[in-house]
Amino acid sequence: MKNMSPWWIRIPVVFFLIFGLMEYFVDSGDKLAIIEYPIAQLFLLMVLLILIAIELVLSSIENIMFQTLSEEAKERYFISNLKQWEWTWGKKTYQRMLGSKPIEKEAEIILDHNYDGIRELDNELPPWWVYMFYATIIFGVVYVIRFEVYNDYDQISEYEQEVAEAKIAIEEYKKTAKGLIDAENIELLTDASDLSAGKAVYEANCIACHMADGGGGIGPNLTDQNWILGGGIKNVFNSISEGGRDGKGMVAWKQILKPEEMAQVSSYILTEIVGKTAASPKTAEGDIWVDENAPPAPEGSVSPDEEKSREDIAPEQETDSTNTVVD
Numbered sequence: 254m255k256n257m258s259p260w261w262i263r264i265p266v267v268f269f270l271i272f273g274l275m276e277y278f279v280d281s282g283d284k285l286a287i288i289e290y291p292i293a294q295l296f297l298l299m300v301l302l303i304l305i306a307i308e309l310v311l312s313s314i315e316n317i318m319f320q321t322l323s324e325e326a327k328e329r330y331f332i333s334n335l336k337q338w339e340w341t342w343g344k345k346t347y348q349r350m351l352g353s354k355p356i357e358k359e360a361e362i363i364l365d366h367n368y369d370g371i372r373e374l375d376n377e378l379p380p381w382w383v384y385m386f387y388a389t390i391i392f393g394v395v396y397v398i399r400f401e402v403y404n405d406y407d408q409i410s411e412y413e414q415e416v417a418e419a420k421i422a423i424e425e426y427k428k429t430a431k432g433l434i435d436a437e438n439i440e441l442l443t444d445a446s447d448l449s450a451g452k453a454v455y456e457a458n459c460i461a462c463h464m465a466d467g468g469g470g471i472g473p474n475l476t477d478q479n480w481i482l483g484g485g486i487k488n489v490f491n492s493i494s495e496g497g498r499d500g501k502g503m504v505a506w507k508q509i510l511k512p513e514e515m516a517q518v519s520s521y522i523l524t525e526i527v528g529k530t531a532a533s534p535k536t537a538e539g540d541i542w543v544d545e546n547a548p549p550a551p552e553g554s555v556s557p558d559e560e561k562s563r564e565d566i567a568p569e570q571e572t573d574s575t576n577t578v579v580d
């Protein structure tokens with residue numbers, strides 16, 4: 254037992270070694286194995302208990318052997334036990350790295366000058382410092398060759414790459430986070446659950462002005478193909494989110510509804526209300542919406558009064574900040 258490290262080093266070292274090996278070999282995805290599989294905690298507890306048991310057994314064996322020794326041998330055992338554990342390698346390396354002369358040998362390196370009683374030791378530079386200095390020289394050479402001679406990446410390309418990565422990450426995030434919908438990235442929702450959620454939003458907030466069937470009242474008719482503020486999912490979402498023209502009565506619902514709810518109600522209007530026949534429809538207002546991205550409509554399918562309604566509405570729209578009609 255003489256040359257061994259003490260138990261308070263042995264147990265933690267062995268314990269964390271086993272812990273590390275377990276984490277390495279047990280495939281537990283991103284999480285630690287002890288979190289993923291609670292049984293692993295039990296296993297580690299067992300390991301710890303076994304380690305402690307081994308230590309106890311060893312020390313009682315040592316104890317028994319000690320009892321069998323002669324008095325003189327006991328004495329020797331104590332003395333050797335006192336200096337049993339010293340980390341000689343660490344100590345020696347530390348001394349070497351400092352490189353200073355022991356005090357007894359300082360006479361060898363003292364310089365002749367005497368400045369009012371202050372004298373100077375001609376110590377060598379400490380090796381830890383010298384090695385670090387060499388390391389910086391090597392680093393500098395490698396750096397100059399890599400970045401000045403071979404023009405490896407620079408800060409600008411590093412920055413651009415990080416921005417590009419971040420943009421991809423944002424897009425990924427937006428795909429999964431429904432609450433982040435805005436007028437730019439909104440798409441028509443088609444899930445039945447979204448549409449019925451949209452219907453619920455519509456019935457709770459919108460029928461007072463647009464009627465349950467969308468025929469219109471204070472607000473315009475939503476069943477026809479004419480839109481004051483522009484049709485298509487993006488414009489409809491924008492009208493709901495930002496509200497109508499000043500003084501018309503359509504508030505900016507973004508203060509009341511979540512983006513997700515506005516997306517649902519927009520989709521509900523476009524799929525379930527547009528195109529239906531209302532009981533008492535209001536006369537159409539605004540332009541017939543033509544989707545620029547849609548395949549071109551057959552000749553003559555645009556209603557003849559489109560031009561007229563455009564004129565009706567144009568002057569008013571100019572002062573309108575929320576106007577999204579695409580002319």
Ligand code: HEC
Pocket residue numbers: 454455458459460461462463471472473479480481482483484489492493496497498499501502503504506518519522538539
């Ligand atoms: C207080 C009455 C009122 C309520 C409540 C109301 N609206 Fe409106 N809505 C209007 C008016 C008025 C307009 C016309 C705005 C304009 O002319 O600028 C309008 C316009 C719209 C438009 C654009 C129509 C077009 O032709 O461009 C949409 C879409 C719309 N509302 C949806 C909704 C939804 C969805 C709700 C419920 C969340 C709702 N509205 C609640 C009064 C209302």
